[in-house]
Amino acid sequence: MAIDLREGDYFATCQTGWVSRTILAVEKVKSLDGEARYSHCGIICDSKGKTFESRRRIEHAHINCYIGLPVIIARHKDMNAAAYQVGYDAIKHWDGAIYPVWRLGAYLLGVARFLHAYNLPVCSELVGEHAYAAGLSKWHGWGWNPDSLVDMWIDHKCYDVIYEGKWEGI
Numbered sequence: 001m002a003i004d005l006r007e008g009d010y011f012a013t014c015q016t017g018w019v020s021r022t023i024l025a026v027e028k029v030k031s032l033d034g035e036a037r038y039s040h041c042g043i044i045c046d047s048k049g050k051t052f053e054s055r056r057r058i059e060h061a062h063i064n065c066y067i068g069l070p071v072i073i074a075r076h077k078d079m080n081a082a083a084y085q086v087g088y089d090a091i092k093h094w095d096g097a098i099y100p101v102w103r104l105g106a107y108l109l110g111v112a113r114f115l116h117a118y119n120l121p122v123c124s125e126l127v128g129e130h131a132y133a134a135g136l137s138k139w140h141g142w143g144w145n146p147d148s149l150v151d152m153w154i155d156h157k158c159y160d161v162i163y164e165g166k167w168e169g170i
Contacts, residue, residue: 008084074153087134113143
């Protein structure tokens, strides 16, 4: 598939496991539009599809991990190499940290924005913190979930959705 990936693009996907289904259920209850289609997100680091995301660990992976799954990729209109690097420099210290599964309970209770013990982000908070540090968001990432990010990417004019569909790989 020919797609112009760039550093600083953001992506979201939906997997099929119980964690993903639980995240979707919580997102749907809390969603302003009553929908939730994406349960995971991350940051694209280069044109070859390298990603930085919070999975079992906060780590680098590849967008092709999501072949066959629904994927949406968005690009902020003001994202450039310098903004990407400032954002990445602010979050790279989390590389290798364990996924903060305990934070999922904070989302269920609606207090994730306020309670971020150990300062470890779930996937959407990692993306939100990157955007904040890059100067592309006036809000820190704490409390964001994949559905709220995707709604913002689709609804706000500062983002372009460059891909949405079943991911076939690059």
